Amino acid sequence: MGCGIVFDVGTTAVKTMVFNRHFVVEGSVSVEYRLLAPKKGWLEVDSDCYWEAAKECMRSLRKQLGECLKQVDFVTVTTQGETLIPICAAGRPLRNAIVWLDGRAEEESAFLKERVEKTHFYQVTGIPECTPAVPVCKLMWIKRNEPELYRNTAWFLLVGDYMLYRLTGRVCTERTLMSTTGYYDITQSCLWQEMFDIAGIDRNKIPEILETGERAGEICEEAARELELPLHTAVFACTMDQVACAVGAGNVEDGVVTENAGTCLILAMTAQKAALRPGGNLAFYQHALPGKYLAMTNCPTAGIILKWFKDEFCEREAAMAAEQGTSVYNTLGNLAAGVEPMSRGLILLPHFSGVLQPECASGARGVFFGVTLETGKAQFVRCIMESVGFLLRENLEYLEAEQGIRVKEIRSLGGAAKSRIWEQIKADIVQRDMVHMKEAECTALGAAMIVSVTAGWYEKLEHACNAGNSEVERISFSLENRVAYETGYEKYRNLYRLLKDEF
Known part of the structure; x- marks a missing residue:
């Protein structure tokens, strides 16, 4: 029986997973690399690090799996969006990768905002705002500040494109990965010429666009040697990580939402059409x-707030957890479980890095409201967890209103999903069940599912989703706390309204 290999290229690490035809994980390895910050607001990675990390993953997997890797049906890649790598005609990177979080292109962002009306930009690209993170702004920055490098660039690649190039020698990209570039028309599935004209960017420096799951070619001789994989192994183009994650959790039909609460909180819903209304703020x-x-x-700060609180104020709990051989987050969860709903009136606005939805307010900041001399550490912990629950409800209601669809199921992913008390709090606040999936590593799994169709494992993506992941647990909401959280949610919303102008 053959297997499939997925390289999941994230912001700080490459995770490589091997799946069999039943989507059982045969092996998994993650290798990290260092983010570079040469100037304030800049964030880069040595472009070679992505490929070197993939090679190191494969060396470890070979030790784990041995002969299994001689029967590889396919290799594919899913990656972060927006990270940019310019390469020359010989295929060599010309500079460090400019990471998606990089904010250097503020002037270019302002330039484009002045010349492209916001609603027009949104209705073509599906992106609510042309921020410095959008690749078209990064391209302009390179042309303005590194003109010789721009002239010597044959192609501007995203991370996924670069990995496909290293695997096959073919210069190509994939349509969903292009969705957040700022120069791709998501409704027409083509490059947006108007943006190239305004930005002064040569569209011939953008690679050809493949369909999701389309065969990009066979593994080239150099890649086969470096990864120790069979020559002529099929390589397929795959989707960006957020789309892959949704597929891996079975988010392929109306009424299902995936809720991924890690560093940030991301909600995703499958839609039959893009409701790109004027003034809309849904990506x-x-x-x-x-x-x-x-x-x-996308809510920029969610689980990271609890990490911040743990790092700054919970040294004693961390030491106790280390002595007991448990996670400090379990200790904090036990603290929260001992506190009544609404934490004795304590409320947190969790906007430590601004707000993107339902409205964009980059100046918004975190606020603890209702602190008294009786407020203890346990109340702060529960309050943080409840604030993420309120974020979830707020964005869930926004999704439903914008799409005109009642959400029938929330599939919960991310680090917060590991906390039973946190899941119960979220369920009680939104008054919906929180569904846990059998396979929590949904990004690489979703990529494997997508490619399994074109590789011949399954006839349809829906069949692959049914075979690859299923519900393993359901956290049911309680009516007992409904009144407390209805009142708390209204206070949470009112608090933001009152402070909005101050932000």
């Missing part, structure tokens, strides 16, 4: 399913 990506879209909200 839309092309879905892996042709003709469908993924409607998304």
